[in-house]
Amino acid sequence: MRSRTTTALLAFGALALTAGTLTACSAPEGAADATTSAAPEASGSLNVACSQQEDFCQAITAAFQAETGIETTYVRLGSGEVLARLETNPGEFDVWSGGQAENHLIADDRGFVESYISPEASSLPEQYNDPTGVWSGFYTDxxxxxxxxxxxxxxxxxxxxxxxxxxxxxxxxxxxxxxxxxxxxxxxxxxxxxxxxxxxxxxxxxxxxxxxxxxxxxxxxxxxxxxxxxxxxxxxxxxxxxxxxxxxxxxxxxxxxxxxxxxxxYEVGAVSILKDPANLANAKLFMDWVLTAKAQDLYADIPSFAAPTNPDAEVGPNVPPQDEVKQVDWDIRLAxxxxxxxxxxxxxxxxxxxxxx
Missing domain, CATH: 3.40.190.10 (Periplasmic binding protein-like II)
Known part of the structure; x- marks a missing residue:
C-alpha cells in the first residue's frame, strides 16, 4: 500500500489463519456457482446495506454514483442489524458493503448471498478473498x-x-x-x-x-x-x-x-452481493469498483482511518499501521x-x- 505520509466451538483452536501476514496476490479459485464474468454497462439504480460509519457510507456511494451514473442509495446498519433485516425483508438490498467477513459468511449460510468472483479480486492479497466468491475484503482494522x-x-x-x-x-x-x-x-x-x-x-x-x-x-x-x-x-x-x-x-x-x-x-471489512438482487449487474459493478485502488484511494479523503486492502491504494495520514499490531490467529469461518x-x-x-x- 502506498502511504500518503510516509462447526463449531469444539474445533475452535484447530483451524486458525495466520494473522497479519500478507500473502502473494491471487484471485480465489472459482466455485461452480460463482460468476466471474465482467458486469455489463451501468444503468438504473443500486440499493446498498452499508455497515460502516455514516460519512464513509455517504462518500463511497456518492463517489460510485458520480463515476457510473447509477442512482445509489444506502441504509447504514450494523452487521447484526443487516443479518436481521435480511431475514425479515429479503430483496431490500442489492449489495452489502462493510462489516466483518464472518458476517457475510453467515449471510451466505442462510441463503442470502450471490457468489461472485470479481475480476478485481486478483489485485488483493489472498487473505482478503473468499475462495468461493462469497465476499472480498476492501478495508481492514x-x-x-x-x-x-x-x-x-x-x-x-x-x-x-x-x-x-x-x-x-x-x-x-x-x-x-x-x-x-x-x-x-x-x-x-x-x-x-x-x-x-x-x-x-x-x-x-x-x-x-x-x-x-x-x-x-x-x-x-x-x-x-x-x-x-x-x-x-x-x-x-x-x-x-x-x-x-x-x-x-x-x-x-x-x-x-x-x-x-x-x-x-482484526476485521476484514467485506463486500458481497445479496441473493436475487433487483440490480444484479450494478451490484457486480459496485463490488468490482470498491476493490480497485482508485476507489480505495478515497479513504484518505473522507477521511476513513481503516487501512485499504489493495496494495496500490494510498494510506491516509494517521491510519493505524496494521502490520505493527499484535493480532491473534483469526479464523473467519470459525468466527x-x-x-x-x-x-x-x-x-x-x-x-x-x-x-x-
Whole structure:
C-alpha cells in the first residue's frame, strides 16, 4: 500500500489463519456457482446495506454514483442489524458493503448471498478473498482500547494494555462496549478473548461476566463508545482502532489508542452481493469498483482511518499501521460458525443479568 505520509466451538483452536501476514496476490479459485464474468454497462439504480460509519457510507456511494451514473442509495446498519433485516425483508438490498467477513459468511449460510468472483479480486492479497466468491475484503482494522486520558488520570490509571486491565475495579461503570448482537465489534471482542483462551467458550463468557460490572452501556453502534469516551462519559471504550482515530481527529484530543499485549482481533471489512438482487449487474459493478485502488484511494479523503486492502491504494495520514499490531490467529469461518452460540450465551448470562439490575 502506498502511504500518503510516509462447526463449531469444539474445533475452535484447530483451524486458525495466520494473522497479519500478507500473502502473494491471487484471485480465489472459482466455485461452480460463482460468476466471474465482467458486469455489463451501468444503468438504473443500486440499493446498498452499508455497515460502516455514516460519512464513509455517504462518500463511497456518492463517489460510485458520480463515476457510473447509477442512482445509489444506502441504509447504514450494523452487521447484526443487516443479518436481521435480511431475514425479515429479503430483496431490500442489492449489495452489502462493510462489516466483518464472518458476517457475510453467515449471510451466505442462510441463503442470502450471490457468489461472485470479481475480476478485481486478483489485485488483493489472498487473505482478503473468499475462495468461493462469497465476499472480498476492501478495508481492514483492529480491535483496540480507546481511552480518555483525562478520565483515566482521575482514577489513577494509565491506558489499558491488557484485557485484564479492563477488569480493574477502578473502572466500575466506566467502560463502553458494543453489543455483540448488533455491532460486529462487540462479537469480535468476544471471539478474540475466546481465541486467547484456546477456544474455551466458558472462559470467554466468564471474562465478560466479570467485565459486566465495569460496563456502563452495551451500545447499538460500534462508534458510540468512542464518542462516549471522547466526551468523558466513560474512561475506556472497546472499539476499532480506526474509529478511535476518527474520534481523535474529530476533536476529542484526550483520546488515545492502545492494544492488548496478549493480542487482538482484526476485521476484514467485506463486500458481497445479496441473493436475487433487483440490480444484479450494478451490484457486480459496485463490488468490482470498491476493490480497485482508485476507489480505495478515497479513504484518505473522507477521511476513513481503516487501512485499504489493495496494495496500490494510498494510506491516509494517521491510519493505524496494521502490520505493527499484535493480532491473534483469526479464523473467519470459525468466527462465523461460533457467533450464534456466543451471542446466545452473552445474552442469557450477561445482558439479561445486566437488564435485571
Amino acid at each position: 483492529s480491535v483496540a482500547f480507546c481511552s480518555n486520558k483525562a478520565e483515566l488520570e482521575k482514577k489513577g490509571l494509565k491506558a489499558p494494555t491488557s484485557w485484564q486491565d479492563l477488569l480493574d475495579p477502578a473502572l466500575a461503570g466506566s467502560v463502553a462496549m458494543p453489543h455483540p448482537a448488533t455491532a460486529g465489534v462487540g462479537y469480535m471482542a468476544i471471539f478474540t478473548v475466546a481465541t486467547l483462551e484456546g477456544g474455551d467458550q466458558a472462559k470467554a463468557i466468564d471474562y465478560f461476566a466479570k467485565l459486566n460490572s465495569n460496563v456502563m452501556q452495551y451500545s447499538k453502534s460500534a462508534a458510540t463508545g468512542t464518542e462516549q469516551a471522547g466526551r468523558g462519559e466513560v474512561a475506556v471504550a472497546i472499539a476499532l482502532d480506526s474509529d478511535c482515530e476518527k474520534a481523535i481527529q474529530a476533536g476529542y484530543p484526550d483520546l488515545v489508542t492502545s492494544y492488548p499485549e496478549e493480542g487482538t482481533g 462465523a460458525d461460533s457467533r450464534d452460540a456466543f451471542i446466545q450465551a452473552f445474552e442469557s448470562q450477561i445482558a439479561s443479568a445486566n437488564d435485571a439490575q
